Amino acid sequence: xxxxxxxxxxxxxxxxxxxxxxxxxxxxxxxxxxxxxxxxxxxxxxxxxxxxxxxxxxxxxxxxxxxxxxxxxxxxxxxxxxxxxxxxxxxxxxxxxxxxxxxxxxxxxxxxxxxxxxxxxxxxxxxxxxxxxxxxxxxxxxxxxxxxxxxxxxxxxxxxxxxxxxxxxxxxxxxxxxxxxxxxxxxxxxxxxxxxxxxxxxxxxxxxxxxxxxxxxxxxxxxxxxxxxxxxxxxxxxxxxxxxxxxxxxxxx
Numbered sequence: 001x002x003x004x005x006x007x008x009x010x011x012x013x014x015x016x017x018x019x020x021x022x023x024x025x026x027x028x029x030x031x032x033x034x035x036x037x038x039x040x041x042x043x044x045x046x047x048x049x050x051x052x053x054x055x056x057x058x059x060x061x062x063x064x065x066x067x068x069x070x071x072x073x074x075x076x077x078x079x080x081x082x083x084x085x086x087x088x089x090x091x092x093x094x095x096x097x098x099x100x101x102x103x104x105x106x107x108x109x110x111x112x113x114x115x116x117x118x119x120x121x122x123x124x125x126x127x128x129x130x131x132x133x134x135x136x137x138x139x140x141x142x143x144x145x146x147x148x149x150x151x152x153x154x155x156x157x158x159x160x161x162x163x164x165x166x167x168x169x170x171x172x173x174x175x176x177x178x179x180x181x182x183x184x185x186x187x188x189x190x191x192x193x194x195x196x197x198x199x200x201x202x203x204x205x206x207x208x209x210x211x212x213x214x215x216x217x218x219x220x221x222x223x224x225x226x227x228x229x230x231x232x233x234x235x236x237x238x239x240x241x242x243x244x245x246x247x248x249x250x251x252x253x
Contacts (some may be wrong), residue, residue: 046116046149047078054078074115099222103247104141106170106177107131113148114168122156125164134172137245143219144243147227150212151181151239158185158237177245182238188229196229216241 054071057063063071110129118127148168155166169180188196197217220227225243 044082046153047082050078050116051075077112078116099140099143101138101140101223103136103252104139104144105135106137106139106144106172106179107135109139109141109145110148110168110170110179113145113152116145116149117152117156122161122164124162125156125159125166127152127166127168129168129170132169132171134174134245135170136247137172137177138247138251139177139223139243139245140219144223147216147219147241148179148181150216154212155181155183155185155237159183160185172245175244175246177243179241179243180238182233182236184236187233187235187237193229193231197227 054074057071058068107129110131114127114129152166152168156164159165163184165184167180167182169178169182171178197213217227220241220243223243225241227239227241230238230240
């Protein structure tokens with residue numbers, strides 16, 4: 001289920017949140033090559049799961065032609081995402097994989113992330129997106145989509161498959177973009193809250209490799225932003241992200 005309250009807006013000048021203390025590798029125990037392989041392998045599971053789920057839907061005899069077309073487009077879109085990830089891996093192997101920020105619409109990015117995670121076993125979970133303020137800014141849409149997808153997937157795995165609720169809130173202004181992802185699951189245990197963004201830290205998920213939040217943190221910090229778990233949330237888990245959203249002067253001609 002996807003609902004949106006959207007306001008689209010104007011462009012604005014540059015800014016940054018990042019300070020030197022965040023310029024640290026997040027996977028110190030691993031080599032750079034192993035870190036990259038672990039990240040890409042983790043994120044490839046999202047489009048692969050979407051392809052499998054939609055392919056299964058296509059085998060149903062009671063679906064309409066419109067539904068068939070939609071499922072087919074979802075498969076094509078997931079394959080395109082995999083191609084982008086593989087291309088990113090090749091760039092990493094050459095030693096020059098970098099962010100590719102451009103003018104983007106955060107509403108579209110979040111919608112794509114939700115589509116990637118709305119696979120068969122999570123289709124009954126209510127995922128709601130609300131946007132306020134400016135929607136268009138400067139960021140790497142593909143990478144930020146992976147951040148949102150990882151947070152939403154973690155939430156989907158934590159909540160009840162029948163009564164789960166996930167609320168994504170985005171808001172943009174002339175300086176920054178803020179993203180909040182909340183779920184009504186059991187929340188993050190206090191024992192791992194301080195280490196939740198470290199690689200291979202996971203709780204209550206038998207098949208989880210514990211990389212989703214580490215990947216999200218790396219991408220957010222590459223954008224010059226910050227991500228944290230809000231410990232004040234009375235129910236569930238609430239993650240907050242803030243990144244610069246400004247379009248550099250001269251970027252649009």
